[in-house]
Amino acid sequence: MKKYNKLLFFLSIFFIISSINAHHNLQAEFGSFDSPLSYVEGVIIASRWGNPHVGISIEITGGDLPIGEKWQLQGHVPGAMEGAYGFSRDEFSVGASMKAYVYPNLRGLPVAHPRAMGLINGQLRSSQRYRDYQDLANEAVIIDGVFVDSGIRAVCNLNGGSPNLAGAPTVRKLSELGYLDNDGRLVGVEINC
Numbered sequence: 001m002k003k004y005n006k007l008l009f010f011l012s013i014f015f016i017i018s019s020i021n022a023h024h025n026l027q028a029e030f031g032s033f034d035s036p037l038s039y040v041e042g043v044i045i046a047s048r049w050g051n052p053h054v055g056i057s058i059e060i061t062g063g064d065l066p067i068g069e070k071w072q073l074q075g076h077v078p079g080a081m082e083g084a085y086g087f088s089r090d091e092f093s094v095g096a097s098m099k100a101y102v103y104p105n106l107r108g109l110p111v112a113h114p115r116a117m118g119l120i121n122g123q124l125r126s127s128q129r130y131r132d133y134q135d136l137a138n139e140a141v142i143i144d145g146v147f148v149d150s151g152i153r154a155v156c157n158l159n160g161g162s163p164n165l166a167g168a169p170t171v172r173k174l175s176e177l178g179y180l181d182n183d184g185r186l187v188g189v190e191i192n193c
Contacts, residue, residue, distance in 0.1 A: 030103035030113040033130045033166060037101040037115050038064040044096050045070065049078045049089040056092050056117075063099070071110045073100060073117065075127060085127050086156055086193070091119060099124065101152070116152040129155045130170075133163035136189065137173035145191035156193035161186050 027033070042058030054075035060067050081087045092098065097120035102112035115131050116124045123146075126132050132147075132154045141148040145156070155161075162185055163171050174180050181187045 026103075026113055029105060031106055033128065034134050035103055038104055038112070039099070039101055040065050040071070040112070041097065041099045041120060042071070044092055044094050044098060047089065047092050047094060049081070051077060054078055054081045054087075054089075056098075058098065061097070065104075069110060071112055073102060073114050074111055075114055081127065084129075084155065084157060086125065087117075087127070096120075101150070116150070123153050124151050125153045126155045129158060129161060130163070130166040132158055133161075133166040133174065133186070134170050136179060136186075137163075137166075137170040137177070139177070142189065142191075145189075145193060153193075154189070154191055156191055158191060159186055159189055 040058070040060055041062035042060045044056055045059050046055075046057035048055045054077070056073045056075070058071055058073065060069045060071060065071065075081050075087075076085070078089070082089070098117060099120050100112075100117035101115040101124065103115060105111045113128075115128045116126045118124045135147055135150075136142065140150075142154060146153050163174055163180075164184070171180070171184070174186065175184075179186055179188055
């Protein structure tokens with residue numbers, strides 16, 4: 001009986017740890033930070049700003065996904081969306097029209113992680129600092145904090161951040177371009193927020 005209890009205990013711990021790790025692995029769910037993006041436009045049909053993630057449900061009205069489908073955009077935790085990325089729950093209210101570049105779910109579920117989003121007539125703003133780092137490493141032109149090719153405003157607190165999670169090739173390229181200080185933190189990007 002004691003062996004059975006020990007086995008049950010260790011299996012329980014294993015499954016708890018596995019589910020925690022899987023839950024927080026964006027790249028396993030939506031692909032690497034340099035994965036192809038889909039552009040979507042839609043009307044917000046539900047919005048939830050709570051833990052564990054901000055969820056914005058939209059009905060697709062245009063872009064790369066089929067019109068009429070309902071998708072959920074699964075963002076970061078509310079504190080990151082409002083603090084680090086500068087979004088407000090008030091701007092993404094039910095009935096508002098929005099646009100986004102998203103990483104669709106790898107398993108074909110109608111769930112996506114936003115690379116950048118904004119109201120339909122507003123500025124697309126980044127919600128993925130690691131993609132910002134990769135775009136800089138790929139020598140995307142940035143003027144007044146906006147990537148010219150995509151029209152996405154970079155994260156306001158990009159300078160001073162560590163690009164390590166964007167991958168070693170990105171870090172190497174940023175260093176070669178002179179974007180990293182001696183501590184490996186990003187410097188020298190002109191962002192007016």
